[in-house]
Amino acid sequence: MTTPPAPLAKAPDRLTLRERLPNIAILGPLLALLLAVIFFSTQSDRFLSPQNFSLIFQQVSYVAVLAIGQTLIILTSGIDLAAGVMMALGGVVMTRLAVNSGLNPFLAIGLGLLATTFIGWINGLLITRLRLPPFIVTLGMFGIVFGVTQVYSRSETVSNLPAPLTFFGSTFQIGTTTWTYGTLLMLALYLLTHLILTQTSPGRHLYAVGNNPEAARLTGIPTNRVLLMVYTLAGLTYGIAALLLTARTGVGDPNAGQTEALASITAVVLGGTSLFGGRGAIIGTLLGALIVGVFTNGLTLMGVPSVYQYIITGLLTILAVAVDQISRRKA
Amino acid sequence: MRTPTKLVTAALAAATVLGLAFAQGNQPVIGLITKTDTNPFFVKMKEGAQKEATRLGARLMTAAGKADNDNASQVTAIENMVAAGAKTILITPADSKAIIPAIKKAQAQGVQVIALDSPTDPASASDALFATNNFQAGVLIGRYAKAAMGNKPLKVATLDLFPGHPVGIARHNGFLAGLGVKDSSGKAITAQTPTNVIGGVVVCAQDSFGDQAKGQTAMENCLQKNPDINLVYTINEPAGYGAHQALKNAGKDKAVMIVSVDGGCNGVRGVQSGVFAATSQQYPLKMAALGVAAGVEFAKTGKKVRSGYTDTGVNLIAARAVSGVPSQSVQYGLANCWGQ
Numbered sequence: 001m002t003t004p005p006a007p008l009a010k011a012p013d014r015l016t017l018r019e020r021l022p023n024i025a026i027l028g029p030l031l032a033l034l035l036a037v038i039f040f041s042t043q044s045d046r047f048l049s050p051q052n053f054s055l056i057f058q059q060v061s062y063v064a065v066l067a068i069g070q071t072l073i074i075l076t077s078g079i080d081l082a083a084g085v086m087m088a089l090g091g092v093v094m095t096r097l098a099v100n101s102g103l104n105p106f107l108a109i110g111l112g113l114l115a116t117t118f119i120g121w122i123n124g125l126l127i128t129r130l131r132l133p134p135f136i137v138t139l140g141m142f143g144i145v146f147g148v149t150q151v152y153s154r155s156e157t158v159s160n161l162p163a164p165l166t167f168f169g170s171t172f173q174i175g176t177t178t179w180t181y182g183t184l185l186m187l188a189l190y191l192l193t194h195l196i197l198t199q200t201s202p203g204r205h206l207y208a209v210g211n212n213p214e215a216a217r218l219t220g221i222p223t224n225r226v227l228l229m230v231y232t233l234a235g236l237t238y239g240i241a242a243l244l245l246t247a248r249t250g251v252g253d254p255n256a257g258q259t260e261a262l263a264s265i266t267a268v269v270l271g272g273t274s275l276f277g278g279r280g281a282i283i284g285t286l287l288g289a290l291i292v293g294v295f296t297n298g299l300t301l302m303g304v305p306s307v308y309q310y311i312i313t314g315l316l317t318i319l320a321v322a323v324d325q326i327s328r329r330k331a
Numbered sequence: 332m333r334t335p336t337k338l339v340t341a342a343l344a345a346a347t348v349l350g351l352a353f354a355q356g357n358q359p360v361i362g363l364i365t366k367t368d369t370n371p372f373f374v375k376m377k378e379g380a381q382k383e384a385t386r387l388g389a390r391l392m393t394a395a396g397k398a399d400n401d402n403a404s405q406v407t408a409i410e411n412m413v414a415a416g417a418k419t420i421l422i423t424p425a426d427s428k429a430i431i432p433a434i435k436k437a438q439a440q441g442v443q444v445i446a447l448d449s450p451t452d453p454a455s456a457s458d459a460l461f462a463t464n465n466f467q468a469g470v471l472i473g474r475y476a477k478a479a480m481g482n483k484p485l486k487v488a489t490l491d492l493f494p495g496h497p498v499g500i501a502r503h504n505g506f507l508a509g510l511g512v513k514d515s516s517g518k519a520i521t522a523q524t525p526t527n528v529i530g531g532v533v534v535c536a537q538d539s540f541g542d543q544a545k546g547q548t549a550m551e552n553c554l555q556k557n558p559d560i561n562l563v564y565t566i567n568e569p570a571g572y573g574a575h576q577a578l579k580n581a582g583k584d585k586a587v588m589i590v591s592v593d594g595g596c597n598g599v600r601g602v603q604s605g606v607f608a609a610t611s612q613q614y615p616l617k618m619a620a621l622g623v624a625a626g627v628e629f630a631k632t633g634k635k636v637r638s639g640y641t642d643t644g645v646n647l648i649a650a651r652a653v654s655g656v657p658s659q660s661v662q663y664g665l666a667n668c669w670g671q
Contacts (some may be wrong), residue, residue, distance in 0.1 A: 046555050055555065059548045155374045156671045157543070157569065157597060171580075249543045252577055253569070255369050256544055300552035305529070306538035307494045 022236060022309030024197040028324060029271050029287035040298030047301055057183040058248065060267075060293035062087070064186050065241040066285060067264040067271075068193050069120075069234030071285045074268050075197075076210045076230055077277025078127065078134035082119070082141040083238055088253065089149045089240030090116040093250025094159035098165055105164035113239035119145060120235015124228035142261070149254045158252035171248035182244045189240065193282045206230060212276030264312070266292060270320045291316070358390040361623055362412035362420040364405050369593055370393035370541070372567075372615050373423065375435030375669035376447065379616030380421070382624040390632070391623070392417060399496060399541075402426040406433040409444075419443045419626030421619070427452035427497055442630050443638060447494070447618045449498055459636045461618045463645045465501035465592070466508070466522040468611035469564075471647040471656070472590040473509020475609045476562055478653040479588065483561060485510065485532040488553040490539040490546050490565040490574055495526075499566055502592050503527045503536075506564045536561060539570040546573025554581050563589045568598030568610065575606045594648055596671055599664035602650050609649040609658065615669055617643045 041048040066083045073080045094112030097103040103111075119141065126137045168182035199205035208216040209226050217223045246252055271288030273280025292313060299309045335631040338387060363380045365373035377393055383390040392415060394408035402425050410422055410433070420442055424430045427450060434456055454460055471597045489506070492499030507528050508520040513526045529536040535553035539546035546565060553560060554577060563578075565571035571591040578584040584606075594612025601607045621643065625636035647656065648664035 044556070046558075052555055055551050150369055155369050155371055157371075159572075159597065244543060247575060248431065248576075249547060251543060251544050251572065255542065296548070297552050297555065299548070300535070300537060301556045303535070303556065305536065306491075311630075321633075 026272060026284040026287060028320070028327075029284050029291065032270070032320065033287050033291050033294065036294045036298065040294065040301065043298065044301035046275055047298055048272050050175070052297065054177055054179050054183070056290065056293040057186070058180050059297065060259050060289045061180075061182045061186045062241045062245040062248065063181050063260055063263045063267060063292075064289035065189060065237055065244055065265040066260055067285045067289055068243075068282065069237035070191075071268050071271070071273055071280065071282050072206065072230045072237075073134065073234050074265075075206055075277060075280055076227055076275055078227075078230075078273070079138065079265065079275070080123070080134065080137040080231075080234060080327060081261050082123070082145055083138075083234070083264050084262075085146045085149065086116045086119055086235065086238040086257075087140055087242045087245060087260060088255070089119070089145050089152075090239040091246045091252045091256060092149050092153045092158065092254050094165060094242065095161055095246060096153060098162055099160060099252075105162045109120035109164065109243060113236060116239035116242065117232055117235040120238070121228070121232040123235070124231030127231065128224040128227050138261075141208075146258070153252070153254040155254055157173065157254065159250070161250060161252070166247045166250055167241075168244055169250065173295070176300030180248075182247055185240070185244065189237070190282060190286050197282055202226070207278055212278070250293075263292070264289075266317055269317060272320075272324060276308040286329060345642050352442055357389055359419075359627055360390050360392060360412075360415065360417045361626035361630075362392045362394070362408070362415075362417040363619070363622070364408045364412070364420065364422040365393070365395045366399050366401070366423050367397070368393070370399075371670045372593065372613075375595075376423075376591075376615040376619045379619035379669075380623050383620040387623065387627045389623065389627050396425050397421045399492070400425050402429040405430055409433045409437050413437050413442055414441055416444065418630050419445065419622075421447050421622040421626065422457075423448040424451050427477045433506075443626070443635050445625060446624050447622055448615065450640070452497075454640065455638075460640045461621045461643055462640070463613040463618075463643055465498050466505035467499075468592045468613065468645045469505020469507075470509035471611045471658075472564070472592065472609050473506040473511075473655060474656045475509075475647060475649060475658065476506075476564075476588060476590050477510050478656050479608060479651075480562060485562055486557055486560045487533045487564065488535040488537075488550065488557070488560045488574075489527070489529070489533055490537060490549050490570045491527060492566045493538045493540055500525070502566060503564070506590070507533070511542040512532050531584050531595065537565060539573065540655065541567045541570050543569040543573040543576075546570030547577045548573075549575035550574040551580075554578070554583070561587055563587060565591045567591060567593045568595055568601060568607070569599070571607055571610075572601065574607065575601075586662075594646070594664060594668055596665065596668035599648055599661060599668045602648055602664065603661045605650065608651075609647055612646045612648050612659075612664055612667065614643050614667065 016248050090112045093115045095109050098105045098108035123137055126132050127134050171178040171180050205221045209223050213223050267289035268285050270291050271284030350543050382393050396404040405425050441605045443458050446460045448462050451457045504520050504524045512519055515530050533559045537549035538561050539549050563574050565574055568591050578587050590609050591607050592611045594610050598610050647658040649658040650661050652658050
């Protein structure tokens with residue numbers, strides 16, 4: 001099985017060999033990604049190139065970072081429908097403070113991160129203190145954050161950004177291929193989250209809370225504190241996603257992010273994380289985000305119209321979960 | 332369980348206070364229903380309507396759909412505005428056919444309904460239409476691009492809105508008609524052509540939703556598919572800026588021409604700085620002001636507006652004029668643009 005066993009009050013100091021092996025859950029998405037790459041390589045001679053792969057990484061970067069926060073939340077059997085609009089708010093706060101209010105850009109970025117983190121914390125409070133379902137809280141928050149973003153920005157896009165705000169869009173060379181610093185940041189965040197989830201006791205607590213909150217509580221895990229921390233951290237990752245999106249497009253766009261919460265959930269699901277909580281791996285989510293990016297890019301290279309791309313991505317999502325379920329039943 | 336109750340009570344109280352703050356006295360009431368309240372185009376339309384309403388002493392109610400194709404919210408808004416005593420409703424139909432029953436119901440109660448920006452289908456369902464001809468807007472940038480490109484073989488990318496939207500189709504096909512392109516069966520493209528024409532010189536057509544980030548991704552992928560694309564059409568300027576970012580990253584921004592539609596101030600500045608070769612400028616403030624004036628007239632005299640289509644005009648804005656295609660200067664565009 002793929003879940004770490006429910007830990008005792010204190011996480012064990014040493015991991016057993018079985019827990020050190022790569023998580024079986026990510027083998028599925030890895031296989032799907034490889035198959036997709038092989039398929040598109042046979043369909044277009046422009047697909048299989050380092051430069052094209054760099055592009056795909058750039059295109060998925062902000063959704064992939066949103067999906068980090070989304071994964072943490074879904075592991076606790078929650079869901080966050082406000083992820084995308086929180087990202088938009090973060091981007092608008094950063095850019096407006098830097099451009100319209102003339103704040104130091106680094107301070108502006110900090111305040112943008114603070115804004116999304118704060119909203120994540122509010123989500124966490126509503127879910128833990130008032131015992132409201134995450135679906136409802138974040139559905140409500142979607143409307144509130146979206147409206148606030150529109151009012152604050154007067155629905156206007158902010159442009160002419162100072163350099164620090166676009167740093168992660170700037171590039172460096174590896175051989176003849178250009179990569180962005182944003183891609184590096186995204187990969188670093190995934191590595192960090194992977195380490196936290198697999199090597200630290202808060203990480204294992206998170207799985208325990210997702211598996212069985214009652215059992216976790218009885219073993220002395222501060223369930224509410226874990227949940228509050230998860231939603232707050234998720235808010236922070238949305239702020240970082242905002243920084244990536246802003247750097248990529250070069251503007252603060254109040255209308256961004258309206259469909260991105262669902263895109264991030266798609267990445268999590270394709271990555272093999274269970275919506276029922278407690279089971280999944282963060283690396284799977286990265287693979288899930290890449291699968292969507294590979295399909296969008298590959299289908300465009302094949303000349304497939306956008307309409308059919310929606311159909312194919314939808315089918316893929318259902319198929320991924322179906323395969324996961326069937327293999328589990330057999331196991 | 333006391334806390335939730337308190338919270339709900341507090342929320343209701345807050346909502347009531349907000350509601351009272353927005354309620355007003357006894358003036359002619361005019362309703363404005365836009366497709367969304369997030370697109371700067373509609374935001375400006377609303378501001379223009381508010382200005383005119385204040386000037387003429389009318390009260391303006393506004394509502395909007397959640398997305399460009401959200402018919403249900405518009406139907407609800409019509410019903411609510413009629414209930415609130417609006418005598419004239421101005422609407423930018425999200426769905427040109429589906430909105431008609433709601434319009435008919437309002438008209439049966441003596442309400443004048445005027446379509447702004449895009450027609451109902453059939454156009455006669457509304458009392459009048461104040462709009463830009465989106466097909467013509469496309470034709471202008473198409474003709475400009477054709478003249479500017481000369482005899483170069485065209486490799487075109489189109490960054491469209493989303494499937495089936497009439498404004499998206501009209502602009503896309505207008506642009507191709509202006510380029511002098513025929514459809515796949517060799518027939519001329521007209522305003523009646525039902526779907527986006529693709530293929531032929533259009534080597535890549537992708538949806539952008541009018542969104543900058545999605546426009547950038549679509550352009551990047553189109554460039555991967557056809558690195559020799561030399562002309563880009565975008566549904567609006569935000570998508571155009573996304574395309575420009577993709578071209579710049581690929582080192583092709585100088586070699587590839589982008590043309591767009593809308594003429595928002597940010598878009599005209601793009602023409603000024605060379606990001607866009609040309610854009611077709613529309614005048615949402617004018618549409619709104621005309622609509623409100625007609626509404627006040629109806630409230631005061633009971634006289635309905637002259638029925639039929641009033642074209643509020645579209646102008647080609649280009650930094651560099653080309654011979655045979657009349658265009659306005661960037662200065663003109665900036666003086667008449669909407670947005671910031």
